[in-house]
Amino acid sequence: xxxxxxxxxxxxxxxxxxxxxxxxxxxxxxxxxxxxxPPFSKTVTEGLRIWExxxxxxxxxxxxxxxxxxxxxxxVLGAMIGYALGMSPRVEAVLSPYLLxxxxxxxxxxxxxxxxxxxxxxxxxxxxxxLIVFFPVLINVLSAMRAMDLDLINLARSFSATRLQVxxxxxxxxxxxxxxxxxxxxxxxxxxxxxxxxxxGGNMGLGYLxxxxxxxxxxxxxxxxxxxxxxxxxxxYYAVVLAERKILHYLPGAHGTGP
Numbered sequence: 001x002x003x004x005x006x007x008x009x010x011x012x013x014x015x016x017x018x019x020x021x022x023x024x025x026x027x028x029x030x031x032x033x034x035x036x037x038p039p040f041s042k043t044v045t046e047g048l049r050i051w052e053x054x055x056x057x058x059x060x061x062x063x064x065x066x067x068x069x070x071x072x073x074x075x076v077l078g079a080m081i082g083y084a085l086g087m088s089p090r091v092e093a094v095l096s097p098y099l100l101x102x103x104x105x106x107x108x109x110x111x112x113x114x115x116x117x118x119x120x121x122x123x124x125x126x127x128x129x130x131l132i133v134f135f136p137v138l139i140n141v142l143s144a145m146r147a148m149d150l151d152l153i154n155l156a157r158s159f160s161a162t163r164l165q166v167x168x169x170x171x172x173x174x175x176x177x178x179x180x181x182x183x184x185x186x187x188x189x190x191x192x193x194x195x196x197x198x199x200x201g202g203n204m205g206l207g208y209l210x211x212x213x214x215x216x217x218x219x220x221x222x223x224x225x226x227x228x229x230x231x232x233x234x235x236x237y238y239a240v241v242l243a244e245r246k247i248l249h250y251l252p253g254a255h256g257t258g259p
Contacts, residue, residue, distance in 0.1 A: 038220040046220035047227070054209065060228050063194055063205040066122055067236060070129025071190035075183055077130065078137030086145025087167065099138070107131045108196050115201035125197030125205070132193035133186040140182030144175035180244040187236040191229060
């Protein structure tokens with residue numbers, strides 16, 4: 001098993017090296033101007049300059065903070081409402097049309113409205129992230145509650161378990177795997193939500209830098225910011241994966257290497 005993991009990691013590294021090599025050599029070989037597609041070495045050089053002069057780490061920290069807060073708030077809200085709707089079919093029937101309408105509405109369109117309400121602060125970006133994160137978690141939890149094994153619930157009730165005890169001992173543990181599946185999706189969507197908010201109305205964060213370098217025609221700078229956003233998304237995703245493996249360690253395949 002360990003050897004297989006090392007072989008997989010080696011192949012993955014080889015693909016990365018090949019990609020970077022093509023990125024470095026292909027633009028010049030194809031006659032593509034650097035302002036359209038800069039080579040990898042030019043992007044690295046620009047990244048070092050941005051790190052020193054444009055406070056790249058500070059902007060990345062602002063974006064990362066917004067991602068974490070938006071992810072946590074959206075996930076908690078989505079899970080709570082998902083469990084509440086799953087436990088009460090009548091409440092679900094009443095609220096479903098409104099939740100569906102909110103889901104259909106493009107969340108990106110709310111970003112300018114949040115900026116108008118809350119100004120050029122971190123709050124509009126967090127709200128957009130919350131709105132985008134909310135639905136994947138809600139849908140996964142609600143679907144798991146709907147698919148619950150009724151025999152397990154009836155068995156718990158036969159031992160005189162209360163409604164809260166049924167939820168705590170049967171429903172909640174059973175829905176944890178779907179919940180974490182939703183959290184995996186939500187961790188990457190949180191980055192998208194924050195960046196959208198920063199693009200619409202931001203004076204700090206990586207989204208702001210993205211607009212700034214785009215206005216300068218600095219393609220290498222744009223690639224640097226995209227790379228930084230990708231790193232934040234990867235860290236957020238694997239933080240959820242690590243938490244899932246710690247909490248659901250008893251499940252088969254909980255220690256797998258795949259995404």
